[in-house]
Amino acid sequence: LKVNEIFGPTIQGEGFHAGRLCNFVRLSRCNLQCRWCDTPQTWVWTPAKAERHLSGVMYERSAEEHEMSIGEIVQKVMDCGGFQVSFCVISGGEPLLQQVDLVPLIKGLSYADVPVHIETAGTIMPSELLLDAADFFTVSPKLGSSGNVPRAAYHPEVLRVFAQSDKAGFKYVINSLADFDEVDKQVYACQIPKHMVQVMPQGTNADAIVAGMQVYAQEALLRGYGMSSRLHTLIWNDKRGV
Numbered sequence: 232l233k234v235n236e237i238f239g240p241t242i243q244g245e246g247f248h249a250g251r252l253c254n255f256v257r258l259s260r261c262n263l264q265c266r267w268c269d270t271p272q273t274w275v276w277t278p279a280k281a282e283r284h285l286s287g288v289m290y291e292r293s294a295e296e297h298e299m300s301i302g303e304i305v306q307k308v309m310d311c312g313g314f315q316v317s318f319c320v321i322s323g324g325e326p327l328l329q330q331v332d333l334v335p336l337i338k339g340l341s342y343a344d345v346p347v348h349i350e351t352a353g354t355i356m357p358s359e360l361l362l363d364a365a366d367f368f369t370v371s372p373k374l375g376s377s378g379n380v381p382r383a384a385y386h387p388e389v390l391r392v393f394a395q396s397d398k399a400g401f402k403y404v405i406n407s408l409a410d411f412d413e414v415d416k417q418v419y420a421c422q423i424p425k426h427m428v429q430v431m432p433q434g435t436n437a438d439a440i441v442a443g444m445q446v447y448a449q450e451a452l453l454r455g456y457g458m459s460s461r462l463h464t465l466i467w468n469d470k471r472g473v
């Protein structure tokens with residue numbers, strides 16, 4: 232698989248399992264181009280893509296993308312305290328771009344008794360094998376304020392499949408109060424149970440996260456959604472590899 236970084240033990244900072252000890256396998260590459268992406272090193276490899284990102288920074292693909300076998304990844308996870316943590320997060324980038332190889336990786340980690348959570352933007356249909364193999368999916372559909380065009384970012388047929396599974400939570404990154412209307416439309420159209428939905432403020436430092444939560448909490452409660460913080464950002468701001 233094409234890997235960006237493997238690290239841990241750390242704290243899952245977002246979503247329904249926030250606060251739990253885990254380690255991370257961050258896969259390389261993404262099919263979206265969110266202007267506020269907090270892992271731009273997984274895809275901002277050309278001047279054109281750097282222009283689309285708020286930071287304007289371009290990354291060296293050869294330095295950021297590493298080809299690793301499943302055995303090497305499992306070994307590295309174990310070296311990162313795999314036996315101490317309660318689960319391993321496979322994140323990205325967009326992990327489902329490599330979903331054919333994800334199933335044997337999940338099986339490899341399962342043999343080592345490490346449950347696996349997958350993070351995805353919900354644009355790529357998961358195979359039945361993948362749905363079956365992973366223990367949990369954090370689905371984070373990207374709204375118009377991410378800078379992606381709807382035909383790239385919104386795939387209701389995929390969101391419906393996750394919504395009907397019993398192992399997915401939905402996490403929407405919110406940029407402004409106006410984003411709530413788009414969340415409502417997706418939740419309704421894709422029949423996503425509201426108790427499976429969390430909203431989370433966009434932000435790469437602690438002040439922005441706290442301010443966003445204070446602005447959005449009441450709106451989330453009115454609509455019946457939960458709220459996610461970004462614990463790793465509150466603790467470490469935008470430091471990588473934690």
Ligand code: SF4
Pocket residue numbers: 261262263264265267268269270271273323324325352373
């Ligand atoms: S989907 Fe995730 S990894 Fe891809 S550009 Fe958006 S925030 Fe970044």
